[in-house]
Structures are given as structure tokens and as C-alpha cells.
Amino acid sequence: MSLRITEACINCDICEPVCPNEAIYRGINIYEIASHKCTECVGHFDVPQCQTVCPVECIVIDEVLNETQPQLWTKYHTLTDKNIVK
Numbered sequence: 405m406s407l408r409i410t411e412a413c414i415n416c417d418i419c420e421p422v423c424p425n426e427a428i429y430r431g432i433n434i435y436e437i438a439s440h441k442c443t444e445c446v447g448h449f450d451v452p453q454c455q456t457v458c459p460v461e462c463i464v465i466d467e468v469l470n471e472t473q474p475q476l477w478t479k480y481h482t483l484t485d486k487n488i489v490k
Contacts, residue, residue: 447480
């Protein structure tokens with residue numbers, strides 16, 4: 405599953421710079437997460453960095469986007485071009 409930011413977001417701008425996939429961006433009212441880029445930090449960190457730094461804990465699992473760990477790894481490899489077999 406990728407993550408999503410709830411309406412509780414206070415626009416503090418702490419989460420955006422820690423995202424290794426550049427999936428977080430400023431939306432119309434709050435920060436948002438581009439689900440096609442979010443790997444929950446799989447391949448980079450043990451835990452999602454945005455959740456770690458969020459002062460209001462408004463970054464949650466997006467239950468609509470049900471992705472398994474293997475799917476998150478595939479997304480990571482696609483985003484980082486590390487899926488090329490030599």
C-alpha cells in the first residue's frame with residue numbers, strides 16, 4: 405500500500421524533503437502523495453520517513469491502494485532503474 409496524507413495536515417513542509425522518491429508534493433490545500441511514486445520507503449529505509457517526521461501523524465496507509473511488499477519492491481526498482489539484469 406502506498407501512503408496518503410489526511411486533512412489533518414498542517415502544511416509544515418517537513419515530510420516533502422525526506423521522501424527519497426520525491427512522491428510528496430504541495431497540493432491545493434495540503435501536501436499530497438503521488439501513489440505511483442510512493443514505496444513506503446522500501447529500498448531506501450526500514451520505515452517510511454514521512455511518517456517518522458510528521459508532527460501531527462497525518463500520514464497513513466492508503467487502504468484503497470492495496471500493494472504487497474513485492475509490489476512495493478517492483479515499484480522501487482522501476483523508479484530507480486535497478487531492475488536491469490546484466
